[in-house]
Amino acid sequence: MNQPGPIGVFDSGYGGLTILRSLVKELPEQDFLYLGDNARAPYGPRSFETVHQYTLEAVKWFFERGCHLVVLACNTASAKALRTIQQRDLPGIHPTKRVLGVIRPTTEIIGTMTRTGAVGILGTSGTVNSNSYPIEINHFYPGCRVYQEACPMWVPLIENGEYDKPGADYFVQQHLRHLLSQSGDIDTLLLACTHYPLLIDKIRQYLPPEVQVVTQGDIVARSLRNYLERHTELALHCSRTSTRQFFTTDDPADFERQATRFFGDPVQAAHTEL
Ligand code: DGL
Numbered sequence: 161m162n163q164p165g166p167i168g169v170f171d172s173g174y175g176g177l178t179i180l181r182s183l184v185k186e187l188p189e190q191d192f193l194y195l196g197d198n199a200r201a202p203y204g205p206r207s208f209e210t211v212h213q214y215t216l217e218a219v220k221w222f223f224e225r226g227c228h229l230v231v232l233a234c235n236t237a238s239a240k241a242l243r244t245i246q247q248r249d250l251p252g253i254h255p256t257k258r259v260l261g262v263i264r265p266t267t268e269i270i271g272t273m274t275r276t277g278a279v280g281i282l283g284t285s286g287t288v289n290s291n292s293y294p295i296e297i298n299h300f301y302p303g304c305r306v307y308q309e310a311c312p313m314w315v316p317l318i319e320n321g322e323y324d325k326p327g328a329d330y331f332v333q334q335h336l337r338h339l340l341s342q343s344g345d346i347d348t349l350l351l352a353c354t355h356y357p358l359l360i361d362k363i364r365q366y367l368p369p370e371v372q373v374v375t376q377g378d379i380v381a382r383s384l385r386n387y388l389e390r391h392t393e394l395a396l397h398c399s400r401t402s403t404r405q406f407f408t409t410d411d412p413a414d415f416e417r418q419a420t421r422f423f424g425d426p427v428q429a430a431h432t433e434l
Contacts, residue, residue, distance in 0.1 A: 164399035165226030166191035167384075169233050170218045173201035173319060174415075175354030176233030177422035179262065180404075182377030183231070186385055189400040193227060197434065198410035202315045203236040204284030204353075211286065215241035216249055217434040223254055228397035231384065232261045235283055235352050239263060239290040258394060262354065263292050265383030266376050270350060271301030273374060278305045278345035280371075282335065283352035285310040293352060307346060309339035315355050321418070323358045332362045340371075350374045358421060407432040 167187075169180050173196045180194055195218055197203075203211050215237040222230045232238045238261030245259050270279055281293045288310040297306050313331040322328055340346060349371055351357060357375045364373060388395040404427070408415040412429040419427045 162397070163226060164397050165228055166193040166403065166405070167398055168192075168219075168222030168225075168227035168230035169194045170215070170222070170230060170237065171196055171232075171234040171354060172203040172214075172236065173198045173315075173355075174418055174422045175315075175318075175356075177419055177427075178354050178357045178375070179231070179233035179377050179380050181422070181424050182381040183384060184404065186378070186381035187388075189402055191399045191401055191403045192405070193222065193225060194404070194406045195221065195432070196406075196408045196410075196415065198408045198415060200409065201319070202284070203234065203240075204286045204312065204315055206236075206286065208240045208290075211237055211240040212244050214434070216245055219245060219249075219259055220253065221432070221434055223257060228257050229394055230257075230259045231380070232259065233354055233380070235262055235354065236286040237261070239287045239292040258391075260384070260387065262376050262380050263296055263352075265380050266350065266352070266374075267293065267296035268300055268383070269379055270297060270348065270374065271304050273372070274304070274348040276345040276347045277301075277303055278307065278343050278347060280339045280342075280346040280349040281306060281308040281352045282311055282314075282339065282349065282356060283308065284315060285312050287352055293350075305343065305345070307339060307342040309335050309342075311335045311353075311356075314359060315353065318355045318358050319418075321421075324361070328359065328362055329366075332359060333366050336363065336366050340367075346371060348372050348374060351376065355422075406430070409434055
């Protein structure tokens with residue numbers, strides 16, 4: 161049970177692969193085990209209770225496969241389930257294991273990227289309604305003004321391969337207009353959903369050039385490296401033979417077909433049940 165194991169990386173579906181791509185680049189020696197809960201995606205419109213239940217099932221799945229550290233590479237799960245898992249569930253099931261999210265590393269740094277102090281957040285309805293970003297950013301950067309926009313159509317467009325087609329332009333323009341109309345000062349726009357990097361070209365196309373677009377992969381990867389350096393006991397429990405394994409709760413052939421767009425390289429996937 162105390163054998164070193166891979167680092168678990170979880171998402172509702174494919175989006176977490178954009179984070180894993182950066183993790184593999186930053187920490188190539190580590191073993192990574194990816195799980196996409198494609199059969200139950202999207203998580204964005206689901207309740208706190210449901211997202212917590214699904215995410216906890218996934219965390220237990222990783223622990224059963226020998227992981228000591230799990231990264232929730234999903235903003236919705238990080239917003240709606242992480243705190244309860246860290247504070248209520250982990251002490252009872254595995255007090256020495258750790259679960260981390262993507263919101264904290266991003267909010268720790270985002271305030272250093274804006275000159276005007278006005279940040280725009282694009283995320284799922286779940287992430288936006290949780291208010292996690294405004295709360296966390298104001299904790300680290302009390303002067304920062306945070307504006308949010310939920311983009312419920314974006315994940316379905318991406319999951320259905322429409323992200324680079326003309327139909328996507330309408331929804332990209334619509335949500336950017338809603339967000340930017342909240343303040344003329346916004347100079348930094350965070351893609352606070354791990355699926356959204358696939359839309360980055362269209363997003364840039366409809367933004368004024370002075371607004372920068374921030375994605376989370378490299379931020380989360382640097383933060384994880386730093387975390388492992390500070391937590392040497394946990395780092396010793398992470399095996400380092402450069403393996404990557406991929407599991408999905410839906411059809412592995414579908415997963416393999418779609419995954420390359422998110423991960424960059426082809427993957428081999430297997431089916432699992434939660
Ligand atoms: N990729 C997930 C995130 O970062 C959202 C996808 C979903 O709605 O399931 O929030």
